[in-house]
Amino acid sequence: MSDSSMSRGSPPTPSPASASAAPPRPTGRAAGPHGDGPRTGGADQGAAAAPAEGGGADDGLLASLAPLLTEWLPRQRWFAGKGRPISGFTLVSATELLPCTARDGAVGLLHLLVRAHQGSYADAEGDAQGDTGDEADGDANAGADADADDGSAGRAGRATAGAEREEREEREALAKPSSASRARRRPAPEPADCYQLLLGVLPPNPHGAGPPPAHRAARAEPEPGPAAANAAANGAGEPAVAREVAAPPRLAHALIGRPATGPLAGALLYEALADPRQAALLLERLRLPGTLGPLRFRRAPGAAIEAGLTPRPLAAEQSNSSVVYGDAYILKVFRRIAPGINPDLEVALALTRTGCRRVPPPTAWFEAAGAGAPATLGLLQPYLADCADGWQYALDQLARGADFTAAAHALGQATAEVHLALARSLPTAEIGPPQIEHLTAAMSRRLDAAAGAVPALRPFRRALRGAYADLAALGDGGRAWPAQRVHGDLHLGQALRSTRDGRWSLIDFEGEPASPLAERRRLQPVVRDIAGMLRSFDYAAAVGAGGAHGGPQSAAGTREPREWARRSRAAYCAGYAAACGHDPRAEPELLRAYETDKAVYEVLYEARHRPDWLPVPLSAIRRLAGPAARDTA
Template sequence: MLTELLSGWITHQRWFAGKGRPIDELGVDSDVELSPGLRHLIISVRQAGDHDRYQLLLGTDGDTSGRYSHARIGGDYYDAVYNPDLTGTLLTGMAEGRDLGPLRFRHLEGASIDTSLRSLVLGAEQSNTSLVYGETYICKLFRRLIPGINPELEIVTALARHGAGHIAQPYGWIETDLDGEATTLAMTQEFLATANDGWSLALASVRDLYASLDPSAANAGGDFSAEAYRLGVATAEIHHELAVAFPTGVMESQDVKQLVEDQRRRLAQAIAEVAALAAHARVVEDAYQRMADVVSEMPVQRVHGDYHLGQVMRTTTDWVVLDFEGEPGQPLAERRALSSPLRDVAGMLRSFEYAARHLLADNPDAMALRPRAAEWAALNRSAFLDGYAAGGGRLHAQDTVLLRALELSKAVYEVVYEARNRPTWLPIPMAAFETGR
């Protein structure tokens, strides 16, 4: 029986959120034939009171060639994302605007989609599966389904309609209804085949600095500061484009103080989990109190929400921002909520710190290299902020107070994350609380 095969198979998938817990019930909520040998399933999984839904492209032709044995589910079934002879159906559906049962295939107005391209699964992602068609499109399948329009689809389509730059152009999407809400199943965007991600470029710069005979970050052959400046400009422009495409607002003093209280509560929870953080609590508390005292109101708008060097790509001409989904694991409403654009700025500044310091882990020369790491981070933080201001980003006196509090709030989150997942990286966020920063 298919449900029994799926119960044994799904728990071993990287994108399955309920690992380590028994499945109480698994059912198929939706089963749609997309083409001969290919079905689209929405699978319902119940575990200890939790209810999650996942999507699967089910190959039903038996895989007589054996090419997809690594994706075998059992019987004649396998995960068909790996079969390029079948996945062209997704592009065709979007290009033609098809409706297949409860599934709706759509494309951006005026978009032309080449349906002749064959797909290849890109890498091993944690929660999604991306199919690259030729060197033209990337189609992201959201494996775990959350009712509602995905923030990334919502944002990039709105920005594209306003003619915004710094985004990978969207082409189409697939949706259905879950719990009475239109829900994104997949989206297709421009594939940046020749671009490099910001994290890789930053690490190349740090490695060059560490290997250089000249200890100055500004004199290292791989100086990143010019790119950090351009990225700051691009970030400010994205924030302006988001403010044009979506509603904006102002958080009043009372709400700012409530935000500070929420930050304090999360700090207390973090200290309860990571005792070493208690020694730095005063630094964080002082920053939060200053925020409460100085920030009388806070402009808010749609933001990226999970902004770091891994979310930006450098093309031959400019920086492009990806993955507007927001912070993983947060409720959809929270990811779509208005926030200060300085939240994104703080995230990128923290990412510079990570790029500078993470190569020090297990490095026998770490003590000697720490001054270089600090200089590299300071140089690129300053360049990014200069670029952000030059691009029209707001950085007034009270904004520096807010930015400091948001940076430390992010670092508190990072401390808990590293303690749980990468203990050897814990010194990176802990360095954020050093006095004089």
């Protein structure tokens, strides 16, 4: 992945007619959309940067929020810019879903699209980092995208399992040029990722009119943590007016802070999805679709959404946020926003049109309009309440000593059915010698970089490079492979198994959220998904052997878990072949290259984040580098 991928493109651009700034209004209507106004706020601009000259009232809103967001955003698990300083913000749009300036104590709901401007990782390290240029270009075909940690509960449309942010950082580290080449390159452009925020607003002085007290207006600071919030709610150490606007204890973990100035001065802001009242409003907007400023709420033809369902935010979140409504629906709220349809929605719509029942169909969604393609903001799908995610099911089977081959075979069939449906419903292509040459060169560069960082990988480097050379030789001979839309991040945590009939469903077709939409929509060989699932079996075997605590089995190579993984891999490939007539093992060079690239990424990830887990991918490295490595299943 090149450094340019750190900047995910522009968020939705407003039309010229609606680009003028206007303050939020207590009418429940949109206060936008707004154009790319002056940049405001940031860690290097003090606590409350003044709006740029002539910026209008919305710049006052953003200036008042900037100190709070600078502190709060980096603490969110879905924030992709960890380790890089925030230098400022740009307001893309501000929309009141509920009035935010009322003085009667009514809670407001403010929807924001905000660009966060940041320096490069090298800026944070004090070392100038050059643009990686084409060193990692085309990495979408390289296969190092799936999560190395399959251990979170999965449901249709829920946030992608695992550590996408950490994975993106590791892939960027793999693409770092040498110190000599850095000196010859220009500094990387400053990224400006766009994030979707939903802010609950508790107005000041709910029992009376008037401005917030002077001691509140004199400063802008992040709200104290849960303990301080609870103390305030109980009357300890705060004046009476502060107690009146304190958040309920159940929202203490979601607090953001109080702006000192601007249209929301003195109001208490918090993450709205943690509030059942606010989450219920989103479902109501989807149940009764329409337009509110730049926001468009859409419902699938013929879909009917039940009213009054109780919302329940999911705790295990990664790159997005998810809310379950009753046992009927799950809403995925995308946090990192780019113009265009999100693959999660695009693929689900396409598969629904073909009649594929392996993926939950879209029930409703909402998007932000702009001058170009609307940007997908959220997706509502049926909640598969009777399903367990494949990762947990595999661990349960291992703990019981039960056979997993039948389930793995059925999962292979489900994967093949989805691939066939994707090939029928979306474009296909062919990758030939030039693409294969580019692909294998990128794989080799990642191997060299990882071996430089992890000494345990170095003894295998020559043999692993042979896997890429074998594939390159086929390309030199004129060999080509079909390419199509794939899942892009397939592992056991992205598969759901019905407890009723054992049927598998696949979820989370978003791909790697850190990558641009164009890259996530790139056509690729289906073996990328297959390799990701095969690696997931190895991880399940190691973790299952480690016992109830979920850690890896220390040897990660003892006969029993290794044999479990071998049987599961073989059954999965056989099931895939039974459904589509093509066995992935029939093209060992292609499969070995993709699985090797994935395992190399895992080695680097584990060495830097979970050293105790390093034996898991190293066990695969030994197998892939061994004499029988070409028989990858």
